[in-house]
Amino acid sequence: MVEIYDVIIIGGGPAGLTAALYAGRARMKTLLLEKATAGGQAATTDLIENYPGFPEGIGGYELTEKMKQQALRFGAEIGEIKEVGGLEDGEGLKLIRVDDLGLKAKSVIIATGAEPKTLDIPGVAEFRGKGVSYCATCDGAFYRDKVVAVIGGGNSAAEEALFLTRFASKVYMVHRRDQLRADKILQERLEANDRIEIVWDSHLKKILGNGKVEEMVVENKNTHDRTDYRVDGVFFYIGSVPNTEFCEGLVNLDEREFIITGGALDTNVPGVFAAGDCRANLLKQVAVAVGEGALAAVEAEKYVEENFD
Ligand code: NAP
Numbered sequence: 001m002v003e004i005y006d007v008i009i010i011g012g013g014p015a016g017l018t019a020a021l022y023a024g025r026a027r028m029k030t031l032l033l034e035k036a037t038a039g040g041q042a043a044t045t046d047l048i049e050n051y052p053g054f055p056e057g058i059g060g061y062e063l064t065e066k067m068k069q070q071a072l073r074f075g076a077e078i079g080e081i082k083e084v085g086g087l088e089d090g091e092g093l094k095l096i097r098v099d100d101l102g103l104k105a106k107s108v109i110i111a112t113g114a115e116p117k118t119l120d121i122p123g124v125a126e127f128r129g130k131g132v133s134y135c136a137t138c139d140g141a142f143y144r145d146k147v148v149a150v151i152g153g154g155n156s157a158a159e160e161a162l163f164l165t166r167f168a169s170k171v172y173m174v175h176r177r178d179q180l181r182a183d184k185i186l187q188e189r190l191e192a193n194d195r196i197e198i199v200w201d202s203h204l205k206k207i208l209g210n211g212k213v214e215e216m217v218v219e220n221k222n223t224h225d226r227t228d229y230r231v232d233g234v235f236f237y238i239g240s241v242p243n244t245e246f247c248e249g250l251v252n253l254d255e256r257e258f259i260i261t262g263g264a265l266d267t268n269v270p271g272v273f274a275a276g277d278c279r280a281n282l283l284k285q286v287a288v289a290v291g292e293g294a295l296a297a298v299e300a301e302k303y304v305e306e307n308f309d
Contacts, residue, residue, distance in 0.1 A: 015276025122173020123207025131213025
């Protein structure tokens, strides 16, 4: 007989892990599904400095690993999967298609987070893993005494550019405007770091190389002048797209494909909730994701109590 879970949580970043912790403590039969290792995008962040309780900051991997241990301690099961294929609503239960299985649950919390955005320009796909990267924490150490570029002007780009100066001799930060989106404190650190050079008002046009990244071509958007830079690596931090494809057509999404919810983090499908970066919320932060995970679990518990014996 197929097991029926009280709640299945899809995604094992801070939102999903917190939801699993709360659901486990509420003695719900809880399964969390995660692709590869738990932790989500936060796990690939070198140092998280704005999560309360850690005045010196804490490594993203270490923090999310602790969250995972805490969820396991209270009885949540964690299942490693390849891919969630779909979500269906039928006969009171939700059906989740995952790999070759069909899993059943009384309620579902979607906490699938988001993936890094990329640019569709020559060289990006070709050199992925050969100098093109989306994770400075994972790949930064390969660039000791080398020259790298970070594309983007938000908090992620700023933090990762700073992180890369631990290894690289020079970090170009290519930003499409003349002002950064990153927080002021990060802007001050960028200015104070003589290994960082910001290339303002510019778009990356192509990446060139012979088997690996060797050069990038950048165009100034005002003058249309193109400049070639010798670089060994290009790191993309231009925002993210939510992992919501599997629930398209069932769950209402906004124009950028983030999940639309009510105040109880409820979606248009009764019994399906959403939390964290995949949701159309105002702030993508670990602290926010954690709060949303807790709320979604409490609301899922209420839903199950009210709708099932
Ligand atoms: P983000 O804030 O959306 O910034 C994306 C950056 O990439 C922006 O500077 C944007 O330029 C640029 N960009 C977007 N599309 C582009 C394109 N097609 N070509 C060139 N540049 C492009 O994304 P994020 O930095 O990944 O951060 C995501 C969320 O996580 C944010 O809410 C952020 O505050 C949060 N976060 C917080 C921290 C922290 O608090 N320490 C750390 C990391 C992330 P424009 O500025 O011109 O739009």
